[in-house]
Amino acid sequence: MLGNPKNSSDMAPGSPSRWHFFWFSSPKTFYPLAGKLIPFFAALSAVLCAIGLYISFFVAPTDAQQGDAYRIIFIHVPAAWMSMFLYVVMACWAALGLVLNTRMSAMMASAIAPTGALFTFIALWTGALWGKPTWGAWWVWDARLTSELILLFLYFGFMALEGAIDDARRADKACAILAIVGVVNVPVIYFSVKWWNTLHQGASISMKAAPSMAATMLVGMLIMALAFWMYSIAVILSRVRCIILTREWRNDWVAELLGAKR
């Protein structure tokens, strides 16, 4: 199995000698695991992105009402899905860190925030680029756009709070509480088009009915969403490796690692 130590030097000090549930909860063991996973996810993301973009430009038909301007949907919708999904994942990692008192979980939450903020920004920006030719306005203050903007501010608040507190463990726990309090916004974004009279299009994809869009468009969107997801995993794992090195720099294993590189 992946986590089985071959000899005693692979083991984190003081841990039992066989694999257990918290094996990868230590920065020392997670660092090499993340390193092995990153190329896999990056390659998967590149391939899926290539396929998705090919479908979006050459396979998906021209829309009856919007012409070719609709093709930004293949970036806009996956980015919006990722922005909401990453916030929930971040809140889950943060909650796990609070409950189990593991600093690795909190480091994962900190690693997710910038990527989530980026996807929120991309969703808002591509939405504006799409809105101008179709709605005639770069921005309207309707429920979905406003709540997505609030999500961006929540990500900023998380990153600002983390940056302002010097004590790393206090920052972890405070940001965890903030993330959990803010997660209430995500259902609001998701259901905003149902709860309010909005200009933004309603849900075309639901669990209960057939999707109201052409099959090729739907497939392209799902492939792009998967591509963004794989990209997020790759980037977040790289970022968490940097965070691990920054926070664990006093430990012997980091000194050995960096010493060997020199």
Place this chain on the structure above:
Amino acid sequence: MRAFGAVLLRDLRLSMRRKGDVLNTLAFFIMVTSMFPLGVGADSQLLRTIAPGILWVAALLAAMLSFPRLFDSDFADGTLEQIALSGESLSILVLAKVTAHWITSGLTLALLAPLMGIQFGLEGNLLAVLCASLLLGSPVLSLIGAVAASLTLGVRGAGVLSALIVLPLFVPVLIFGAGAVTAADSGLGGDSHLLLLGAMLLVSVPLAPLATAAALRIALEHA
């Protein structure tokens, strides 16, 4: 219950001894609401339309300025630690502190706002809806603000940071609060907005003190 009453009375007495804190908040509210007509011009129809938004934003900003008052001085002299160590439920004591804070800031703002509304040309029933929306919404602001104040306790740059954290969480309250008056004005009736504000209040009363208490314990543990 006795602990709740004790902390509530203590905080009210302390605020009365430093009336400056309370009155400064009110003065800020009055001045900000007076600045908007000076900025946008005296067109009475325009002022009447934007009045609910301005009054709500001014109340929100005034509330935000008063949040440091909640925990900072108690944290600085060690009283907060004693409160946390007292063995009483920290959430209940936090609720008492927030109630005292609300009585001296949010409640007074809510009662003063109709007076400011007259300046903007709002009529009788709209003033009543405005007052009701602020009475329901300002406790929510105080409760959410307490969460942000406790998260940034003793942190460098806490004032602006807690504002940055708290504003996204304020937005729904602002939308429904100002929306209540606008809806009442347009004939739709502010009832649905006021009911949603009430719902937000009912949700935040039990949950916000829990989050605040957790954040306070974190701040005290790592102080």
